[in-house]
Amino acid sequence: MLLRCRWRSLIRATDSFSRGKREIMSAQADRYRPAEVEAKWQARWQQAGVFKVSEDPSRPKFYCLEMFPYPSGRIHMGHVRNYCIGDGLARFKRMQGYNVLHPMGWDAFGMPAENAAIANNTHPARWTYDNIEFMRKQLKRLGYSYDWDREFATCDPSYYRWEQLVFLKMWEKDLVYRKLSLVNWCEHCRTVLANEQVEQGLCWRCGEPVGQKRLWGYYFRITRYAEELLEWLDKLPGWPERVKTMQRNWIGKSHGAETHFPLEGREGVIKVFTTRADTLYGATFMSLAPEHPLALELAEGTEQEQAVKEFIDKVARQSYADRADERKKEGVFTGAWCRNPLTGRRMPIYVANFVLMDYGTGAVMAVPTHDQRDFEFAKEYGLPLVEVIVGPDGPIGVENMTQAFTDYGTLINSGPFDGMSSQEAMRAIAAELERRGLGRETVHYRLRDWGISRQRYWGAPIPMIHCEDCGLVPVPEEDLPVVLPLEAQLPPTGGSPLPDLEEWVRVDCPRCGRPARREVDTMDTFVESSWYFARYACPHYDQGPLDPGPTSYWMPVDQYIGGIEHAVLHLLYSRFYTKVLRDLGLIHCDEPFTNLLTQGMVIKDGAKMSKSKGNVVDPDEMVERYGADAVRTFMLFAAPPERDLDWTDQGAEGAYRFLQRLWRVSLAVAEHARGVEPYAGGEKLTGALADLHTKTHQTIKKVGEDISGRFQFNTAIAAVMELVNLISLVEQDAQARQHPAWAAVLREAVEAAVKLISPIAPHIADELWERLGHQGFLIDQPWPSYDEKALVKAEKVVVVQVGGKKRAQLLLPADADDEALRQAALADPGVQKFIAGKEIKKIIVVQGKLVNLVV
C-alpha cells in the first residue's frame, strides 16, 4: 500500500508520459495476435521435435501423466483443465532439469462407440478413430507438450494383444477364474457390471437401475491382494487423504470371528461372520439372505416351504435400488433350527430381507438386544431377547428396551465370560470356538473379486476357448492376438454380434483339435486403463507387454492427475494390476502412481456443464476467441486445482488482457534494452528500480514454490501479474529512466516474467523470448534462480499495534534490531495518541515485522 502511494506520486510527477506517433503505429503493427503466435510456435515445436524424450540415466526422470480420455467426439472443458495442470507441471519440471515423460493416448474401447455406431449406421472402429483424429487436433491447438510419438489407442491389437497375454499368465497363476454367480446386470447396457461400477444401485455409466442375473463370468482375484492394497495406502503420502479413505472403506477390512452354528436334525453348520463375538450368548435366532443356498434347502419338506419360496421370489423381483430403499425388516421362518455353539440354545432359522448375500457369508447370527436390525426384526416376529452386554448404568432389562444397546460394555448372562469387557470377551470367545472346532478369529474384507466379463462387442476379446471335451482351454500364446473381428455388423437391438459371428466363433480346440467355440465375452474396459501408463514407457515394444529397460527407467508415474470420480474404480484397479504385473515379473514397482492430484470439476453458473442445462462451453470456440494461452492461463488462474472451477467468459477475457499487457510491456522493454544485458549487480539501485529488482527475485522464488509445493498455479500467476504491473510502471517512470541501469533492470524483470509464465502460456512466452533477442525454446532454458540478497529490501514496513490493534506503520531500515523497533514505535506520534496516560505492561516485537504495545 505504501509502495502504491509512492508510485502514484511518481507517475504524476512524470506529467503523463505519452508515446510518439511512430511508436503507436508500430505498437499497432505489433499487436498481440494469439492465433498467429500459436500456429507459429506449434509448428516450430513439432518441426524441432522438442517434446520427444528418451531414457537418459544422467538426468533425474519425471513422469507426468494425466488420465487419458475416452474418444467420445470432442474435448470438453474438464479435459482442458486436466491437461493444462499436467502441461504446466511437465514444462516446469523440464525447465528444472528433469527428463520429463509426458504422453497422451486414447482409452478407446467402450460402449458409446457401439451406441453411436448403431445411431449413425457406422462401425465402432470408424467412429472411434474419427473421434481420435478430431480430438488430437483439438489437443494440439492447445499446445500441450506431449511426446506424440508415444500415442496409442487401446483398441489397437498391438496394445490389447499384450493384455490378452497377461490374461493367460494370470490364468496360469490362478489369478483369473470363471464362475457362475449372481451378478449385477444393467439391462440398458445389456452387460454385467463389477461391484465398483454400481453406484447406489444404478449403473455408473447410464444411470439405469441395476438388476441381478445368474451368469458365467471371468473374475480377477483382486481379493488376494486386499491386504496389500490396504497396507500400501499408508505408504502413499502423495495421495489425497480423501481418496485413500474411500479406498480403505471400499476394501472394508473388519476383524471378527467366524462362527459355526450346527444345524438341528441334519448334518452341517451355518457359518456366520461377526464383529461382535462378545454378544454370542445373546444370539437367539439366525437370519439368512434370501439368496443363501440353504434358505430353500432347509425349508424343503416343511410346512414353511411355500412361504419361503414366495418370500424369496418377492425379494428377487425387487431391483437392487428398491431393495436398498426397503427399510422395513421382513422375513419368514424356514421351519428349521440350529444351535448356538456355546449355549446350545435352539435358534429358529429365518430368511430376512436385510441380510445381504454379498457380504460376509450371507448369514447373520441375530442378537436382538445388541443389534438394531435384529432388534426390529425380533419385535416384528416376537422372537426372544437375552441381554448380555451392560453399560456403566447396569442392565436395562429386556422388557424396558426400546432399541438395541450397541455399545461395548461388560458381559452378563454369558457363563464363564461374565464380567469380561467386550474386547476381552471377543478374543476369549473366539478362542473357545476354535478349541471346540466351531469357529476362529478371522479377518473379513468387503472387497469382492473383479468381474471382468462384458457381454459387449467393442472390447478386447477374452482369449479362451470352450471345448465340449476339454472344457475351458486358454488360447495358446503363439495364437495371440485374438483379433476382434471388424467385419461384425452390430444388431440394431443392441447387444453383441460376436455370438452370431460363426466364422469367428468356430475354432479348433488347441488341445484336442476338435471343433470348439471362442469365448464371446470381451474384457471390461477398465482392464485397458489399468496398465496403459506403463505401456507409455515403451509403446512400440513388440516382444512383450513391457520393455524392461525403459519401464524400469520411467515407472512409477511421479505425478498422476485426474478427476476424483475414479477414486475406487480406475485407481484401485490400476494399483491391483500393477501388483499383478510385478508378480508376473513384468514390472519392478509396487505402486503405479507416487503422487496423485485430483482436480475439481469445471462448472458454469454454479452448475456442472451439461447439455440439458445448456451451459456447455466449447474449448475450440474459446481458443478461437481468446487464444490457447489465455484459455490455459485462465484455467490455472481461476481456482486452485483441487477445487471446482467456475468458467466465466469475462475471466478468460481478463487472462487475455493480462497476456496483452505482458506483450506490450515486453516489446517496449525489448526496444529500450536492445543490446543491454540483464541487470547482474553492479550499479547501486535506488527507489523504483531497487523495488523492481527485489520484486523480480521475490516473484521467481514465489512462482517456483507455488508450483512445486501445492500446484498453486493460481497464486503463481497472480505473482507474475504483480510483477508485470510493476514493470509497466517502471517502464513509464521518468525518474527511473534517468538511472543508468534502468534498461538492464527492466530486461532482467521481463525475462523473468516471460520465463515464469512459459509453462502456463508457452506460445506467447516463446514469441516474446525471441523478440527479446534470443533463440530457441524456453522449455530448453533453465528455470530462473533467485538471488537471496536481492530478496531483502533496504527498508521494511513495520506495523505498530497498541493492545493488538493496528495504530501505525513505520518504514524502518531492514537491519534495525528489536530495540530500535521498540524505540521507533514509542516515538511515533500516531502511536503516542493511544498510549498517552497508560501504563505499558509489555512490548512484543516480531523481528522485522511488528511491534505490539500491551497496555
Next chain:
RNA sequence: GGCGAAGUGGCGGAACUGGCAGACGCGCCGGACUCAAAAUCCGGUUCCCUUCACGGGAGUGAGGGUUCGAAUCCCUCCUUCGCUACCA
C-alpha cells in the same frame, strides 16, 4: 445413519509454521484518449459512522475459549457440498 471436505467483499479467490484480512483477477464506479464508440491507459472499490480532509468503529457461518495478538489453535452449534450406505 456413517465418513470426509468446505463456509472470507457484488463474484472467483489470497493470507507459508498464529503477526497489516481481502493479494491477483472479474464486475462495478470515476477519469484520460476519441467527433463518437470499441480497445487501451490511470484512479477508486469489505461494511458502517464521520469528514472538505484527517479520522474512528465493526468485520473471515454463529456462540464461547486459549493468546499480547486468531480467518488460522480448542470446544459447542448451524449451513452447504461430496462420497458411502441394512457391512453383520
